[in-house]
Amino acid sequence: xxxxxxxxxxxxxxxxxxxxxxxxxxxxxxxxxxxxxxxxxxxxxxxxxxxxxxxxxxxxxxxxxxxxxxxxxxxxxxxxxxxxxxxxxxxxxxxxxxxxxxxxxxxxxxxxxxxxxxxxxxxxxxxxxxxxxxxxxxxxxxxxxxxxxxxxxxxxxxxxxxxxxxxxxxxxxxxxxxxxxxxxxxxxxxxxxxxxxxxxxxxxxxxxxxxxxxxxxxxxxxxxxxxxxxxxxxxxxxxxxxxxxxxxxxxxxxxxxxxxxxxxxxxxxxxxxxxxxxxxxxxxxxxxxxxxxxxxxxxxxxxxxxxxxxxxxxxxxxxxxxxxxxxxxxxxxxxxxxxxxxxxxxxxxxxxxxxxxxxxxxxxxxxxxxxxxxxxxxxxxxxxxxxxxxxxxxxxxxxxxxxxxxxxxxxxxxxxxxxxxxxxxxxxxxxxxxxxxxxxxxxxxxxxxxxxxxxxxxxxxxxxxxxxxxxxxxxxxxxxxxxxxxxxxxxxxxxxxxxxxxxxxxxxxxxxxxxxxxxxxxxxxxxxxxxxxxxxxxxxxxxxxxxxxxxxxxxxxxxxxxxxxxxxxxxxxxxxxxxxxxxxxxxxxxxxxxxxxxxxxxxxxxxx
Ligand code: M6R
Numbered sequence: 001x002x003x004x005x006x007x008x009x010x011x012x013x014x015x016x017x018x019x020x021x022x023x024x025x026x027x028x029x030x031x032x033x034x035x036x037x038x039x040x041x042x043x044x045x046x047x048x049x050x051x052x053x054x055x056x057x058x059x060x061x062x063x064x065x066x067x068x069x070x071x072x073x074x075x076x077x078x079x080x081x082x083x084x085x086x087x088x089x090x091x092x093x094x095x096x097x098x099x100x101x102x103x104x105x106x107x108x109x110x111x112x113x114x115x116x117x118x119x120x121x122x123x124x125x126x127x128x129x130x131x132x133x134x135x136x137x138x139x140x141x142x143x144x145x146x147x148x149x150x151x152x153x154x155x156x157x158x159x160x161x162x163x164x165x166x167x168x169x170x171x172x173x174x175x176x177x178x179x180x181x182x183x184x185x186x187x188x189x190x191x192x193x194x195x196x197x198x199x200x201x202x203x204x205x206x207x208x209x210x211x212x213x214x215x216x217x218x219x220x221x222x223x224x225x226x227x228x229x230x231x232x233x234x235x236x237x238x239x240x241x242x243x244x245x246x247x248x249x250x251x252x253x254x255x256x257x258x259x260x261x262x263x264x265x266x267x268x269x270x271x272x273x274x275x276x277x278x279x280x281x282x283x284x285x286x287x288x289x290x291x292x293x294x295x296x297x298x299x300x301x302x303x304x305x306x307x308x309x310x311x312x313x314x315x316x317x318x319x320x321x322x323x324x325x326x327x328x329x330x331x332x333x334x335x336x337x338x339x340x341x342x343x344x345x346x347x348x349x350x351x352x353x354x355x356x357x358x359x360x361x362x363x364x365x366x367x368x369x370x371x372x373x374x375x376x377x378x379x380x381x382x383x384x385x386x387x388x389x390x391x392x393x394x395x396x397x398x399x400x401x402x403x404x405x406x407x408x409x410x411x412x413x414x415x416x417x418x419x420x421x422x423x424x425x426x427x428x429x430x431x432x433x434x435x436x437x438x439x440x441x442x443x444x445x446x447x448x449x450x451x452x453x454x455x456x457x458x459x460x461x462x463x464x465x466x467x468x469x470x471x472x473x474x475x476x477x478x479x480x481x482x483x484x485x486x487x488x489x490x491x492x493x494x495x496x497x498x499x500x501x502x503x504x505x506x507x508x509x510x511x512x513x514x515x516x517x518x519x520x521x522x523x524x525x526x527x528x529x530x531x532x533x534x535x536x537x538x539x540x541x542x543x544x545x546x547x548x549x550x551x552x553x554x555x556x557x558x559x560x561x562x563x564x565x566x567x568x569x570x571x572x573x574x575x576x577x578x579x580x581x582x583x584x585x586x587x588x589x590x591x592x593x594x595x596x597x598x599x600x601x602x603x604x605x606x607x608x
Contacts, residue, residue: 002072002073002074002100002192003020003196004071005017005071005190005191006070006071006099006160006170006172006189007187007189008067008069008168008187008216009217010217011067011186012067013066014034014036014066015060015062017036018034018054018055018058020191021034021073021196023199024196026397026398026597026603027073027602028597028602028603030049031049031076031081031083031085031086032047032072032073033046033047033072033074033086034046034058034061034064034071034088035069035090035162036065037067037068037164037168038064042090042095042162045058046084046087047083048083048086068170070161070170072086072099072101072160077103077126078124079123079124084122084123085123085124089127089128089130089131095164095165096134096164097161097162098127098159098160099159099160100130100157100158102157102158103126104129104155105155107126110153111128114129114132119136129153130149130157133148133149133152134146137149142166142169142171142214143223144227146171147212147227150173150175150212156177156353158172159172160172170188170215171215172213173207173212173213174207174209175209176606177192179191180192180205181204181215181220183203184201184203187200187217188217188220192604194239195396198237202237203235203237204235205232205235206235211224212224239394251585251596252396252596253596254595256402257401257448257582259392259393260405260578261442262441263392263406264444264574265441266391266393267391267392267406267410268409268413272434272437277417281386281387281389282386283370284386288340289418293320293340293341294320294338295314295323295344296323296325296362297311297323297346298343299326299345299347299355301400301605302348302403302485303347305477305481306346306407306411307346307411308324308477309408310344310346311323312570313412313415313474316570317415317419320418320422327345327357328354328608330361331357331358331361337365342369343367343369344414345362345370345384346371346407347371347372347374348373348395349604350374350375350377350378351375351378351379351380352380352604352606353608356379356380357608359384369386370387372411374389376389390410392405396603397596398601398602398603404481408573408577409440409574413437415570416433436567436568439567443564443565443575444574444578447565447579448578448582450579451586454562454579454583454586455582457583458586458590459586461587462587465492466493466494466509466515467494467515467516468496468515468516468517468536469482469486469497469517469518469519470497470502470517470529470536471529472500472525472529474569475499475519476496476498476519478519478572478576478577478580479497479498479519480496481580484496485581486584488584489585489587489588489595489598490591491598492587499528503535507536513542514540514541515541515542516542516543519545519547520547521548522569522572533558543558544559544561544562545560545561546561546562546579547563548572549563564578564579
């Protein structure tokens with residue numbers, strides 16, 4: 001969701017900025033722009049559409065001379081995607097250029113006030129108010145002007161700013177939208193995310209809320225919102241540079257699907273020792289775990305779906321009442337926080353606006369917050385009381401796969417640990433679960449080797465208009481994710497139902513040939529789901545079922561059966577999701593769509 005890249009240094013800025021923006025393409029965008037100080041003026045180029053349009057227009061930046069600049073990929077919020085609404089936005093004198101990620105919530109009021117004062121607006125964006133406000137408050141000191149603007153705007157922002165008066169400087173500021181500063185011997189960088197600068201440096205400062213940065217060849221300075229100088233420590237990013245590249249795969253999504261055995265292994269292995277699970281990072285004593293009365297899992301999208309599985313697993317193994325909420329609902333429903341409760345925020349990016357707001361609400365009410373996060377140093381990771389990282393590595397495809405699988409693995413470990421400490425499972429059960437957990441990465445590998453079978457099936461459904469997913473218990477949680485995966489990258493309408501709910505309305509949609517994907521991996525629920533399969537088949541549905549080999553009888557009722565290896569029932573989701581991810585991928589591929597960057601979507605949803 002909007003990407004920012006900026007550079008000041010010894011190299012030509014525009015090509016570096018365009019490279020950085022290309023690394024941020026996964027965030028989702030509809031237009032792009034760059035502004036560079038060319039020795040005389042701020043030279044700006046903007047173009048609607050893919051970054052390659054801007055890249056071609058500027059001959060990959062070569063036609064934009066200069067050593068200092070800022071660039072942006074825009075995901076439209078205020079004003080449709082267009083050249084004019086693309087960032088950067090400049091003031092009327094073309095002396096200040098701004099790129100912005102986030103939303104200025106009080107922009108309407110601010111715009112009215114500025115218009116009364118005679119400022120003219122060229123775009124429909126909320127961002128343009130910033131360019132005019134900076135003009136209003138600028139009297140020679142950029143930090144002073146930025147600080148004044150920050151005191152007056154409401155909402156979220158990550159900003160990259162240039163002042164013609166200070167041509168060899170980039171200014172940056174943030175509140176509730178991610179922004180990092182990178183430093184190398186060759187120059188200084190600003191970016192929305194690490195992949196944008198990983199080719200140039202691993203030394204990074206994470207900007208905190210309401211901080212301002214001023215970068216020049218000589219200095220890297222930071223200020224608080226009152227303009228006071230502050231000290232910050234850089235961190236070293238240890239990501240493998242190739243992890244953020246396609247490595248021979250046609251798409252990031254396919255690559256990331258194949259990385260799941262490693263990602264899940266990397267998430268589990270360091271936490272298993274002496275036949276026990278070591279979650280030292282948890283920050284909860286055994287007594288606190290024994291006293292836990294309630295857990296709220298809060299997240300968005302696929303992370304929410306892992307939370308739905310998390311609820312089943314935590315309740316069945318650790319016997320702790322657990323609720324799973326969508327962060328966008330949780331944050332506004334005035335939730336009840338009780339003593340001895342734990343709030344778990346789940347997020348791949350660690351920057352999702354609603355999840356971050358839910359975290360802050362929980363902390364405001366003195367609730368203990370545990371985060372399950374993939375991006376090290378992200379806002380959610382930094383603000384939670386404790387963090388269990390998913391070691392999936394950078395995930396670039398908008399449709400999450402490997403981070404999702406790692407989140408499931410973390411929930412299994414959490415539930416097992418809690419269950420062992422609370423004595424709700426026997427040592428023998430614990431040992432059995434642990435053995436099954438360790439086997440999961442190899443079993444995922446086995447499933448991946450059957451991808452041709454899934455591609456064959458997917459190719460028969462490229463033109464279908466509706467697909468239904470159904471299951472019970474954990475199979476329902478997996479149906480939710482299978483359905484989201486399919487719709488987000490194939491644009492086929494799909495819905496997921498708890499199989500028992502079909503009769504309460506949805507079954508009226510069944511007609512000759514409707515595709516139903518039925519997931520039936522849970523032993524005690526198996527006969528119930530089989531009955532639901534029979535019900536939809538009687539109404540003409542074509543059923544593709546996912547089950548385990550011991551349920552060969554499924555072939556008597558479903559039209560097409562895919563088998564997953566046996567594991568303990570609570571872990572079935574980790575295996576059942578693999579064919580569904582591959583199914584979505586191949587349907588999207590077959591329909592000729594942009595698998596990694598589906599329309600209208602952003603990888604990291606940093607606005608409400
Ligand atoms: O970064 P987060 O895990 O907080 O993101 C949450 C959702 O936006 C994300 O899972 C989204 O639903 C994905 N596109 C699903 O593939």
